Amino acid sequence: MSAEESPQGRPSFDWLLWLKWVLASTLGWVAGVLLPVYGALAVGTMVGIAQWVVLRPRFKQAGWWILASALGWVLGQILVTAVLPIQNTFLQGAVLGGTLGIAQWLILRRWVHRAGWWIVLSAVGWSAGPILGASLVGAVAGAITGLALELFLRYARTGE
Numbered sequence: 001m002s003a004e005e006s007p008q009g010r011p012s013f014d015w016l017l018w019l020k021w022v023l024a025s026t027l028g029w030v031a032g033v034l035l036p037v038y039g040a041l042a043v044g045t046m047v048g049i050a051q052w053v054v055l056r057p058r059f060k061q062a063g064w065w066i067l068a069s070a071l072g073w074v075l076g077q078i079l080v081t082a083v084l085p086i087q088n089t090f091l092q093g094a095v096l097g098g099t100l101g102i103a104q105w106l107i108l109r110r111w112v113h114r115a116g117w118w119i120v121l122s123a124v125g126w127s128a129g130p131i132l133g134a135s136l137v138g139a140v141a142g143a144i145t146g147l148a149l150e151l152f153l154r155y156a157r158t159g160e
Helices: 015-034 040-055 064-083 089-108 117-132 134-155
Strands: none
Touching: 015 040, 015 134, 040 064, 064 089, 089 117, 089 134, 117 134
């Protein structure tokens, strides 16, 4: 039995990966919000860079994650401010998380099977965060998407 398997022969949960993802999502969110040039591009880029650090050892061409995250967040911000002026923070988070999830899914689908669930879980994660407070947005989103990432990696496509 390897160290990565449970006594029942199933892979055990990779808590270290999950924790790294939560920390990356949290730090990316905080850094993006605190940058003097605060804006959608800053938040999306910082979240993307921080998450890329976790993905880089696992996937070739993980750098595309940064661009996808930046563009997904910018598109979401445009939707919630200009196209569909949404005042409810839960709905704002759902739209932002959904557009971020779609953009990241374009990258993730090359690496893992069933990646479409990423869109839904990203929307859930980024909408649940504001409910608990602005400082916890990244942590909550990271906890939910980190769980999804850990599960998806069990079904990684070969050759990546």
